[in-house]
Amino acid sequence: MIADEPLVVGRHSFRSRLFLGTGKYPTFEIMREALEVSGTECVTVALRRVALGGGQSLLDFIDRKRYVLLPNTAGCYTAQDAIRTALLAREAAMSDLLKLEVLGDRLTLLPDPVETLTATRALVKEGLTVLAYTSDDPVVAMRLQDAGAAVVMPLGSPIGSGQGINNPRNILLIKNSLSVPVIVDAGVGTASDVSIAFELGVDGVLLNTGVALARDPILMAKAMRLAAESGRAAFLAGRIPVREYASPSSPEAGKIEAAGNR
């Protein structure tokens, strides 16, 4: 039986190929349990102005010995803002990992590939390990790899939409044309979306809303873990080709004579 290899991102190595966001959970306690049940080893976090005066902090609920922090630049609309946020995130996390997200439209929250490319170049030069969130355009994905992105992260569908993998053929093209890992990021609505992504051969899936806003986030986290495992296993096992017509599973030879028919 084929054994899977860990996913290597920069100087980190992950056995779980599922990456979870930490936003929008009903409570920090539910988030903590969902992360645990999902089996993830890497979680995304956002950077915001600190609440002056103290209080409960997200990081009180994330065991940093267990999870690698992946800070994002969510909410940035220009390369300049994303770079500024990224450099602050590096100091706060004391880590080189960065999910670069530069958006181009406030309604669809679709990524801005031009600004993303500019920011990728600058941040790679700064020594960051850039995981670049982008559209599902195979040419843009190649450009990001050329710019030094450690991972290219095409969207399945718009952030928080739950539409799943809208363009599996493009995801497949991206995976097949890049040498860096490909992680599908955004749009996952339910477990089968995760399986579909892994069956296409991608190296990882990053999701947040699909778990955080499920009726039972903890149970959904389990479903996502199982879907990741089964989709990845199906990919490694090698699916059969799709045929136009049927192909009998039982032998044709040695059948008893059919009664009544010829």
Add this chain to the structure above:
Amino acid sequence: MMSTETTIEIEVNGDVKRVPDGTTLADLLKDLRVEQQPVAVELNRTVLKSSGFERLLRAGDRLEIVTFVGGG
């Protein structure tokens, strides 16, 4: 009676704040009760290394103090 302590005006996360002259950034973080969290600080648009937190604050300094929140 007038206080002998002089204060300076700085800006923290967009709000004007007065602190005693001689306050370091590390003092300010403690005063704001955020020193237990992983924070990063931008001083006058330059990101500081944590070794720079001992710096004395000066009048007119503009600070952004950020930390991690939930996000995807």
